[in-house]
Amino acid sequence: MKKILVINSGSSSLKFQLFATDGNEYKVIIKGLAERIGIDGSNISYQKEGEKKQVETIPLDNHKTTLKAILDILLKGSLKSIDELWAIGHRLGHGGEYFDKSVVIDDEVMEKIYETKDLLPLHGNAFVYGIEAMKSLLPNIKQVATFDSAFHQTMPKEAFLYALPLEQYEKYRIRRYGFHGTSHYYVSNELRKIMPSAEKIISCHLGSGSSITAIKNGKSIDTSFGFAASCGVTMGTRCGDIDAYIPLYIMQTQNKTADEVNQMMNKESGLWALSGGYSDTRDIEKMYNEGNEQAITTINIYVHNVIKYIGAYTAEMGGVDAIIFTAGIGENSSFLRQKICERLKFMGVEIDEEKNKLRSQFVELSTPASKVKVYMIPTNEELVIAQDTYKLCA
Ligand code: ADP
Secondary structure, eight states, rough: OEEEEEEEEOOSSSEEEEEESSSSEEEEEEEEEEOOOSSTOEEEEEEEETTTOOOEOOOOOOOHHHHHHHHHHHHHOOOGGGGGGGEEEEESSOTTOOSSSEEEEHEEEEEEHHHHTTTTTTTTTHHHHHHHHHHHHTTTTTEEEETTTGGGGOOOHHHHSSSSTTTHHTTTSOOOOOOOHHHHHHHHHHHHOOOTTTOOEEEEEEESSEEEEETTTEEEEEEOOOSSSTOOOOOOOOOOOOOOOHHHHHHHHOOOOHHHHHHHHHHHHHHHHHTTSSSSHHHHHHHHTTHHHHHHHHHHHHHHHHHHHHHHHHHHTEEEEOOEHHHHHHOOHHHHHHHHHHTGGGGGGGGOOTTOOOOOOEOOOOOOOOOSSEEEEOOOHHHHOOOOOOOOOH
């Protein structure tokens, strides 16, 4: 069995999972989350297979100390020695136009990663910190990068090019890239295994960050995230689609800086702003059921946005065979799935109310009579990263 560590590095948090695999079966031995890196009160919580969750309060000054602390945790029973660690897989936000699949990280790849990280001004550095720290701690272990944008590199020009002066694309690389690609790939691929006839799939990754993707014959042909991960459907605290002129107008008339508007659009908007301070759909659903007007409007806007994309992508693909719900909301909110599917009745979507009460499992939600199949499929981005890492390092 080979042991593969998967790392998902954020600016102040870092998720990890250790897999054991023979290339066919992938077993999670331990997984965890380091929080508040570089901030007072940092800690690492982790759970070994079949055991209770544990939390260690520990100073985590930077990504290197964090990964060092994680390796120490792995050495407490999950790894006999560091030599047992076979390879490391990293999740990266952006591969630009360089990467349409996962790659082994060498000097040339690292150069391109440094170049593309600037396309993500807020998060780009965080992904790189994880790789840099691991390379300095374990220089002889193979490392692989899996890119959130890679799956969407198959989008045709009409889907990825913005109608801006061409120089903005050719010189400054401004185009639609799309994200959540590993998740959209995983769930659509899982569905195609049991439904090979599904040529036209719409994958709805609805979580605190959300995106919807049109997948034709296994390839992403359009997606609701664009140059950045702030457009598309309404999200927990991100605004989703707005008129491109609005940020400029706010800056010009309210004397706000680009950073302030960025903060507003990404952290102070979305469901949180509409509902009056709630970004979790569980709270908003409760208020909706109590008849709270603001919550009703929030839910209506959310559903409106999601069905708008499903409608658009159905038109783009000339039909749809299956719709997939995944991620925090997609896997857990029967309420929102039902509200969305209700609006899709016109295209023959019919879901089974009892099955729709289920949570977080691979299940068909549609009735046998439904013209479009509807599935809930739990996403597993870490598994894809572990699988790619195995394939590239074996
Ligand atoms: P992230 O984008 O951070 O990965 P997730 O995919 O984990 O987000 O989604 C988190 C969101 O999922 C929560 O903010 C909440 O809105 C929603 N959610 C999680 N559990 C439930 C539940 N039981 N019922 C309804 N919504 C849920």
